[in-house]
Amino acid sequence: MPVGVGPHPLPWPDDPRLDPELLAGGDTRNVVDAYRYWRREAIVADLDPRRHEFSVAIENFGHDANIGTVVRTANAFGARSVHIVGRRRWNRRGAMVTDRYQHLHHHPDIAGLAEVVRAQHAVLVAVDNLPGAVPLETCNLPRRSVLLFGQESSGLTDEARSAAGLAVSIAQFGSTRSINVGVAAGIVMHAWIRRHADLSTAW
Template sequence: MSSEKTAPAEPLQYDEGYGPQIGVGPHPEPWPQDERFDPELLAHGDRRNVVDRYRYWTREAIVADLDTRRHDFHVAVENWGHDFNIGSVVRTANAFLAKEIHIVGQRRWNRRGAMVTDRYQHVRHHPDTADLTAWAAAEDLPIIGIDNLPGSVPLETTELPRRCVLLFGQEGPGLTEEARRHVSLVCSIAQFGSTRSINAGAAAAIAMHAWIGRHARIEGPGAP
């Protein structure tokens, strides 16, 4: 394995008034001799939205490295109405390195909000909630619903299990009746304003970060 470092990022370039162009340009020669690196990216530059650690790496190499350190929580989201928030949930699950993402209901979902982060996650489809429940039971994983429902417990004061599935409903209706019957627990997010609920993507981010705050290893300022 090569000990060479990747090239420093070039000065940011601005494109058509839309702000700075991310990433780095072509890697200076000689190129690192390591199978993780993609010759096309080395030759033409890497403009993907990935952290510097993964510059010029192939997608497969990035996924393999992420697999060595994924967290113990899964994220499941109900997809009965082609909810555009699902992409945002997937993007956040990638940021917090969820073990897997589970889409319950329709297989197709709006990927725009995911900003291609689904390429680096393991996405599993379940045709219905019963299928998700059976899978979770086989894996000995409790399903924790996140919704502002009567009888729910405050997320802020609840000790989330290290191994679990965080289940989110759609924007508006929230968790379906079937999902509510199958969850082990429902946690609500404390709100103090006039609105009854918050955006589903935002709620998912809050819940995932709550798990991170309880169980993730934070090794230094700004760097997990």
């Protein structure tokens, strides 16, 4: 089944947000229909006032392939920004090009991220099955949150755990010790949406 739309019929709309190359050749990007034929910069500008008051951060010390999935989900839920902690390079394949529409920031260490969180008057929320973590199912996530996730294999570093102002865990009922970090990120972001988002603004 074809994805997207073909060339726009003539005459083209007189709209500076539209990209002449896309109008001429068609738009098969992974964007909602409202943004068909729009320039990337115009899409970002339109998204910015719609973004929510939570951000997402993930530690990148082992080239975790799940980072792309986390970025894609952050885009779907309208995260204000995404923070990569540790290595600057990460596997973008899972992002499905959605990183082009997000505000991405890099921090060499947790201390750099924590400084930004304090400046934003936000709460750094560690997501991990840690002793003393508050069950996500009973926790009211702060409106201004930075949701922090660790590596798939080892979870959050000790530095990340120490810097967090709140730790939450996801209830599990099976035999596995943990769940995929990309799945965990989606669960926690959706918990924030259920608590704080204006659902009338969803596409």
